[in-house]
Amino acid sequence: MSHLDPGLLHELLDGEIPSTDLAPIQAHLGSCEECRARLEHERQLQSDADGLVAAIELPQVAEQPLSRTPGRTPRLSWVSGLAWAASLILAVGLGYVARGPGSIPAAHQASMVVPESSGARATPATPPQSDTSVPRQAAPAGHLTAPASHDALAQQQKTDTRAEGGSSGTSRREVRDQAAAKAAGARATNQPGAGAIAAAAPAAGRTDDHPSPAAKIADAPPRPTESVTGGAPAPVQPSRNLDNARSTNALVPRNALMATQRLESSGAAGEPITLSDAVRRLGGTLRLIDGLVPLRLELREPYVRVVYPAAQGDLVLQQQLIDGRVVFQIIPPPGFPADSLARLQARVKE
Amino acid sequence: MTGPVGELFEEYHASLVRMLYRRTGDRDRADEIAQETFARAVASPPRNPRPWLFAVALNLVREQGRTVVRQDRRLVLYRAEQTGHTPAPDEALEREERVAGVRAALDVLTERDREALLLKVEGFSYDEIAATLGLARGAVGTTLARARRRLMEAYRAGEEKKNVAS
16 A cells, blocks of 8 residues: 555545545554654644634624624715605604504504614613613614624513613503503504604604704714604604503594505515525625624515514514615514614615 | 524524624624625525525625725734633733734635635534535545645745744
């Protein structure tokens, strides 16, 4: 038998030689001193080389589930100016028709996602109205840099629930669940169930009692994608009030109702579509929720839909190219927490 | 996470990002390519997932162009391999220099040799390496032997050059 070549020696060292083929090789090594020496040399080479490559460790990322990636600066463009104008018009319109004695359930509130150039702070879609005892953090923006799973998302929701726990007898989670159940019931009987209507445009205002975004913009660094709720000048009450949830039909403004009906009608599964087709339809970009792994891509004219699995059902990131701009909406499954929805909106990225 | 793609994600995402980071030298880019790879897995679920995922990811890296890749590698050297913990300055410097040396040595390898080695270090079997890179199974041992030898030669040459310079 001739000497063993380096490839064979590495196969041997890597344990890739079938046991049936080992005998002649071992016999040769037993009788050939040169090959034994080469085997030792290659063993050292294997150990050193693999060790060097393994020494390139993956850099750690921030441990918070929602964190910003350093070094990313949002892009500013004239589009953002148009987006501001568009959102202002939309917000004023929605606010005008939404004004009234009742409220819009959380599942029907419109949330607007600020484009990447905005510096506004994110807030949950259903901020507490009178709870000042629990400091409420704005939903962190940026994208998820750690591998995200729905377990992590669920954990985040649990954390939020704990953080929301106030001194009242009924927990906020219970109220929210009841409200969600009511809202789901209303949908079943005639109420379209849109989650968030998120346009790629900044919101013009805020409906909660947080400091004005303008003040924060001045100090805060720009964030990749952020959201503010409502956007209407008239206060839009969240759906903590179960009675209001019951009378949703009468209170939802007509244009918002049409929007939610459109979303509801697009809730059915669409046709499968390839990634390249989806990107082409959206003018070269596809938005995804950063850190989440999509379940499937589908087309439901005129929308491209990215479907994500959620504990409550499918969560859909629906997008459409309008006048050269991608407008997107997140359609959550029934019962999906509104504050988690706000966080997801902040993580929608191209 | 549920469903077959969720299982794939749980099983392979960390390994894929690590390999991509070693390949590109950019953590953000590694994350982005991994995300794109899994998005493609959703569109066409693979039968042999690990080789498929890594092959798609490596194709995406190649598609983005060698120039960009090298620029990014250099960027990483300047970014000093940001990590969560802060070791002592001398320890950190030594580590950074070592990693920079390994990256420079990896740059010397041919694409095929480099990828075979990166996959092996990720625990790929020869069959999986062959499937991922489109190699004959019998060529994997030779490829790895050459990759390891050239890597060590380049690394040692870099170290010697550094010693002479200092």
